[in-house]
Amino acid sequence: MNAWYAAAYDVELRRELLPRTICGKKLVLYRRADDAIVALEDACWHRLLPLSKGRLEGDNLVCGYHGLVFNPEGRCVGMPSQETINPSACVRRYPVVERHRFAWVWMGDPALADPATIPDMHWNHDPAWAGDGRLIQVKCDYRLVLDNLMDLTHEAFVHASSIGNRAVAEAPFEVTHNDQFVTVTRWMRDIEPPPFWAKQLGKPGNVDRWQIIRFEGPCTITIDVGVAPTGTGAPEGDRSQGVNGFVLNTITPETDKTCHYFWAFCRNYKLGEQKLTAELRDGVTRIFGEDEVILEAQQQAIDDHPERAFYNLNIDAGAMWSRRLIDRMIRAEQASAPSPIRQAAE
Amino acid sequence: MNAWYAAAYDVELRRELLPRTICGKKLVLYRRADDAIVALEDACWHRLLPLSKGRLEGDNLVCGYHGLVFNPEGRCVGMPSQETINPSACVRRYPVVERHRFAWVWMGDPALADPATIPDMHWNHDPAWAGDGRLIQVKCDYRLVLDNLMDLTHEAFVHASSIGNRAVAEAPFEVTHNDQFVTVTRWMRDIEPPPFWAKQLGKPGNVDRWQIIRFEGPCTITIDVGVAPTGTGAPEGDRSQGVNGFVLNTITPETDKTCHYFWAFCRNYKLGEQKLTAELRDGVTRIFGEDEVILEAQQQAIDDHPERAFYNLNIDAGAMWSRRLIDRMIRAEQASAPSPIRQAAE
Amino acid sequence: MNAWYAAAYDVELRRELLPRTICGKKLVLYRRADDAIVALEDACWHRLLPLSKGRLEGDNLVCGYHGLVFNPEGRCVGMPSQETINPSACVRRYPVVERHRFAWVWMGDPALADPATIPDMHWNHDPAWAGDGRLIQVKCDYRLVLDNLMDLTHEAFVHASSIGNRAVAEAPFEVTHNDQFVTVTRWMRDIEPPPFWAKQLGKPGNVDRWQIIRFEGPCTITIDVGVAPTGTGAPEGDRSQGVNGFVLNTITPETDKTCHYFWAFCRNYKLGEQKLTAELRDGVTRIFGEDEVILEAQQQAIDDHPERAFYNLNIDAGAMWSRRLIDRMIRAEQASAPSPIRQAAE
Incomplete structure (x- = not known):
């Protein structure tokens, strides 16, 4: 798991939600407005619906079931019908680097993710x-x-x-x-x-x-x-x-x-x-x-x-x-x- | 199990055999000549063939494999090539009530089936x-x-x-x-x-x-x-x-x-x-x-x-x-x- | 297993590779140039690729992946890029008899395979x-x-x-x-x-x-x-x-x-x-x-x-x-x- 894996070709990633399974884990990938790539766990914190069934709202992702809003860090920043947001409400964010025309994600411990170890292509x-x-x-x-x-x-x-x-x-x-x-x-x-x-x-x-x-x-x-x-x-x-x-x-x-x-x-x-x-x-x-x-x-x-x-x-x-x-x-x-x-x- | 479950819409039930699985149990449903609804276990006592693969003969159900005949109570009343019918030969009958345009079946203990507890629709x-x-x-x-x-x-x-x-x-x-x-x-x-x-x-x-x-x-x-x-x-x-x-x-x-x-x-x-x-x-x-x-x-x-x-x-x-x-x-x-x-x- | 099983109709067998599963075992069948039928285990000794994905070369079978060659006895007689052939390199051969328009294979101990016990058809x-x-x-x-x-x-x-x-x-x-x-x-x-x-x-x-x-x-x-x-x-x-x-x-x-x-x-x-x-x-x-x-x-x-x-x-x-x-x-x-x-x- 402590390795970089190619998750997508550069052209596959747009201002749209792309679901992809890597090493048995379900991810959703998309580009922010500044073209940077985001890779989040593809399951809403609330009821597990794949976030890839939702939609982008600016750089945030809105769940397609109850409208929970997650930012590119995976933190929930909006919940329906309530003001206070549960501080534990977040989905896993994966380190991701675009290089050699691929989006590389790091599936293991984020602390160990060193872009210098991305394979030379x-x-x-x-x-x-x-x-x-x-x-x-x-x-x-x-x-x-x-x-x-x-x-x-x-x-x-x-x-x-x-x-x-x-x-x-x-x-x-x-x-x-x-x-x-x-x-x-x-x-x-x-x-x-x-x-x-x-x-x-x-x-x-x-x-x-x-x-x-x-x-x-x-x-x-x-x-x-x-x-x-x-x-x-x-x-x-x-x-x-x-x-x-x-x-x-x-x-x-x-x-x-x-x-x-x-x-x-x-x-x-x-x-x-x-x-x-x-x-x-x-x-x-x-x-x-x-x-x-x-x-x-x-x-x-x-x-x-x-x-x-x-x-x-x-x-x-x-x-x-x-x-x-x-x-x-x-x-x-x-x-x-x-x-x-x-x-x-x- | 001790509850009424909707098994079919009224219009689905005719003088034909309708197979339907309810709470993991396979049932066959049909109407008698007097329009009353019958719900039986959908597996012949003899060799398990779904009775819904057979046909109606009056109000009785004839198995499509060896022709065993079951009455609306689920009791076998006819066997091929033999006069004596094994008294244990029967399939389970489920209580069923037609109300509010649905056929409601009782999946649990028949002794507890009280039509007064059918939900109000x-x-x-x-x-x-x-x-x-x-x-x-x-x-x-x-x-x-x-x-x-x-x-x-x-x-x-x-x-x-x-x-x-x-x-x-x-x-x-x-x-x-x-x-x-x-x-x-x-x-x-x-x-x-x-x-x-x-x-x-x-x-x-x-x-x-x-x-x-x-x-x-x-x-x-x-x-x-x-x-x-x-x-x-x-x-x-x-x-x-x-x-x-x-x-x-x-x-x-x-x-x-x-x-x-x-x-x-x-x-x-x-x-x-x-x-x-x-x-x-x-x-x-x-x-x-x-x-x-x-x-x-x-x-x-x-x-x-x-x-x-x-x-x-x-x-x-x-x-x-x-x-x-x-x-x-x-x-x-x-x-x-x-x-x-x-x-x-x- | 110690029995003859019909594996194919006579007309199904030609100078081509026919894969067929018998008693849970995968076999490949074909005719030699002299019309005799061969039945071998359908998995290359080397990397398990079904031999039926390969091709005939005379009476021998060539694996479709790395080109290992097996003779009708199931013995490997050719390997890529090496002269010496591992003596253990072989696939199982099944006794087979053509009779009454069927190819009969013996799935058990070959020593017990007696054609006299093929059913009379x-x-x-x-x-x-x-x-x-x-x-x-x-x-x-x-x-x-x-x-x-x-x-x-x-x-x-x-x-x-x-x-x-x-x-x-x-x-x-x-x-x-x-x-x-x-x-x-x-x-x-x-x-x-x-x-x-x-x-x-x-x-x-x-x-x-x-x-x-x-x-x-x-x-x-x-x-x-x-x-x-x-x-x-x-x-x-x-x-x-x-x-x-x-x-x-x-x-x-x-x-x-x-x-x-x-x-x-x-x-x-x-x-x-x-x-x-x-x-x-x-x-x-x-x-x-x-x-x-x-x-x-x-x-x-x-x-x-x-x-x-x-x-x-x-x-x-x-x-x-x-x-x-x-x-x-x-x-x-x-x-x-x-x-x-x-x-x-x-």
Whole structure:
């Protein structure tokens, strides 16, 4: 719980009430007149009606049942038919920061909320990069999405018609890890580019292709991907003849078995082509749709076989270290104050 | 359980089998050839098939699976392929009385069923009053509907476009209670009438408006409502220049989290205008549809926050006393014979 | 579990992956290039994804997530990005035999799987008989279907417009049983034939009608049915002037509350008339559709009344002995090795 979770894409937040469930807690989000984002508990102090069923009155929120008024701090400042307001009348306020085009909420102890620990997804608003993304609601444990992203071998089987080919499944890879990150690096040298990358590069011939996956706990993965013509020095550090993208992913648990999967694809070429941005966003949407089918079937299979454990192959090293890092974070948090929700998610 | 519950509107009952769940029990209702209403347990003694899947044969009910025949007393009077009928072969019969346009069933000990204790809703068939009503199935604990009706402050927020205005939320009110009734009286003097009442009155100028809510346990609420031109003496007892309506409500638990909400709106003016009767019925249907959305969202919120209790404001005094009266009825009943269903509903 | 269960009709199985749940276990079925049927556990050893979401590669099955390859024995013979295959990597293989137009799987200990114990449904492929059938998915405990078939009295009430008439409910019957079979024999002599049989016979006048129901544990029922003109000696053994059909039924538990109901209707007359075969199949489909409504309502009623037991009438003797035979089989199996699934089904 003591972590920042992406709660919404920036464009989702307006002068309207947006209900959203994060880590099993119901929140209502909206923008104040000065554009700042507010995140409150989505249940009226009085009779529990979701505040998101009410309406904004200036920067305050008015409950849709009996008209109790709450300010952006969550404090009740108006009650029907009575002058004195119960001093205990308030709803929980969550710390929230807008950064890298996401609204990040802190679900744990507010005293520990340090914006410096928000994951680095700067490509999503850096003028040297162009791109866009989406939110997908996936009916699975968020860690299944992490497993999926930490091992891209599955591209060869799930995405055979677009980005996958046997080279991904056959190329060797290297895993490193420390207290904060797990990194999986895979170089596929001198290969025929898959259809997607051939089109992006726009040059004939074989390529060197890279996938550098970086996990940052509890739920963010950035993937540095690209191709360059073989022989132009990309593996040695000169990517100038190639094309480079970053797949940004942050997956927020909604419940134990559903999650909000926020992603973006940013590129460092043809920055001004709006059409390409839209094409890429729609293309990645299609590819991730293929994953969604697999992930939801896998969650169903886990529910159907509660007695079965996962086996690990060599390819699962990245996912395995990521899960260990998550487990370590949970244990560290429980050592100070046990969180029943997070234990349930385990 | 030892109470009369409305099971159906009179027009719902014909020479056909109507299945209905009351307080968690499945019943089948129908009219005999002499128009009397029969209420039996809706599960065949033999193999549990709902008897409502069968058919009427005269005044008897024939099971749709193996053809067992039950008379209106619930006794089996015919079995396939055998002459001797097991003397234990019967289904439970419930006492039922048709009154005030409703079929009232007694769910508890038949020996205690006294028709004199049926709630007074005489306006619904009194020639001095005209009106009609409907049955709404609401997915919430019936007590949430009672809470809603015992405090009409919510009209200002939920029904702002029809009957609600700030005056309702601002006017003082008075609550009285005894062993049988809880009464909430609110007079709004010299106010601008809301659109609905301005139209009913058909006279210009400010009005005195009244709402006199009377709860009768376990689940009936009649609301005496109306307006009269200010200065014509309504608060002092002379309503002759005004218009008067009675909103009749009786809410029957179906399960712990669903209920049958029967209502009617009766008026003492323009008695012969059928069109007005239909307009009022449809108008109230729309208004109660606004409540339905709120009530189901509230039930969902209660399920989502099992650890949370309700806080009471001043406006909740009527609802609070009504719930206490219900609790007292339940305790009195449990003192004689514990009823597991009712306890579950608690 | 130590029994053969029909898993699929022969025509359902092709060079494609068919997922099917049998006795609570998820299986994937397909045909090899040589037409032999394969039945494997439908969950990848690695990450549990249903193998039925993958694809065939020759006679092997390739997982749709990470490309693990399994042979028809269930052994993993290929893993992505690694040469060495974990020797424990395999999924369970179920013995399967194709006979009488069904694929029969053995759900228990493979060492005990003896094809000689597959129930006799030879009419379904015997050239002296013509017919066809279907699979119906019914949302009820498979034993409710058995109850239904072991007592055809219900024809008079459920199928009054086709095969049923009062004669069925009124005729006496005889029940015999031994360690393997329960047989219910009912002769209706000198009766007016119901519409269905009048049409099949194509001769005027009264008939002798027979229904000889034979249960074979745990879940197969064959019904020898037919009519012959009264006086031509059918009850004494000469059916030559009549028409004869066999209703073949085998009901495979899917879960505790759903089942796969495989049936066929075979006749010994007008063998070459394809149109009649189709007409009969569609007619029986309609009749069984009437049963399906009743059976699912009955299952619902059982769930709604967990405290209620079934009462037995004289007509239930066949069903009662069948259930006793099933219980005896379960006890015998549990005596050697307890099966938690089967116990849950009890």
